Amino acid sequence: MAEEPAENISGGAGGGGRVEAFPDGEPKTRAEAAVDELGDMYWEKAYGGQAxxxxxxxxxxxxxxxxxxxxxxxxxxxxxxxxxxxxxxxxxxxxxxxxxxxxxxxxxxxxxxxxxxxxxxxxxxxxxxxxxxxxxxxxxxxxxxxxxxxxxxxxxxxxxxxxxxxxxxxxxxxxxSGGQDGVFPVDTHVHRIARRMGLAPPDADHEEVREHLEATIPGEKCGFGHTSMIQFGREYCTAREPACLEGPEACPLYDQCDRVGIDELDGEAVDPADTVEP
Structure with missing residues (x-):
């Protein structure tokens, strides 16, 4: 079992539900490897239980x-x-x-x-x-x-x-509420990060991103992947000034990422969909 970091980013103090252990084992997909990397940075204790x-x-x-x-x-x-x-x-x-x-x-x-x-x-x-x-x-x-x-x-x-x-x-x-495995909600952060990393096509809509993530990440890791990716988007992979523009050492997921829409030389970040030829 991975060691549990101090920060809990579960769905609120009143989350309730069952306690989860971060699963061991080698990741089978790049998307799963990215979520495993987030497991060294953040931790989720429980899902389900909210009214x-x-x-x-x-x-x-x-x-x-x-x-x-x-x-x-x-x-x-x-x-x-x-x-x-x-x-x-x-x-x-x-x-x-x-x-x-x-x-x-x-x-x-x-x-x-x-x-x-x-x-x-x-x-x-x-x-x-x-x-x-x-x-x-x-x-x-x-x-x-x-x-x-x-x-x-x-x-x-x-x-x-x-x-x-x-x-x-x-x-x-x-x-x-339901505490269901295999559910990966896609908000603005997840939508941006999944396409920027190359975990989904650059022009994928929210539903297509969800389908790609749920197909390539084990069900028991989807809930944690959702909350941790949001936290990562707030702290590192922002829309206009992602940490990678400061250099490889600034982003903990630099080696996992395709950086679609990122121009490190010019210091610019655009929506990954803008990189698709019309």
Missing amino acids: AFECLVRTILSQNTSDKASQPAFDELIARYGPERDPEDGNPERVDLARALADAERSELAETISSAGLYNQKSKVIGEAAEWALDSYGSAASFDEYVTQGEPVDVRETLLSIRGVGPKTADCVLLF
Whole structure:
């Protein structure tokens, strides 16, 4: 077993789920080797265990914005719609979040999540998702049960049927709520890094990148690959100023990377898709 680094980049402090050991053995693909390299830098302790409906709402809030902006919006949403006070004893009592959000005044909901950006659009998507969850499953708890116990392929298809829910949102719910192996959500960082490294074609869209990664990385490493690649993208492989422009020693994955779209002589980085001849 690989030694566990000190930093835990799992899906939040309340992740829950099962503890994973980083698997031993020689990597069979270059993509797996890259994830193994990330295992020396970062570590993930557990996936699954997050309430599925809360995870769905959290991921909708994170669309087209940073965690720094979306987390306060989620905290405000939970503070307003999650608990309520029993009028007799004043103790907090958890209400069904899907019911509370389905009944919420849209303008009030939009104001609550305003720090996440696109708040009018997101409040509509969240409200409609809450109504859908109630109509389809009766409660947030029953929806949670479906996500954790249903067949991943069926659950993913169901999630994608919700207006405003795309592949990345669906996959994050599968990963952080269902704890499913073989799920590699693709966000902006993953999309950029996989193509830049040559792990997927330079002009691949998000779904094509996901298919390439899930086909070349063992299922038990996909969840960790997702979170660690995001962290790597924030710290090293940024869009405009990747560490490799400072020299080979600056990037720990330099020898694993094709550096598609990187001009080390001119010190420029472009989207890998821009390197494809029309």
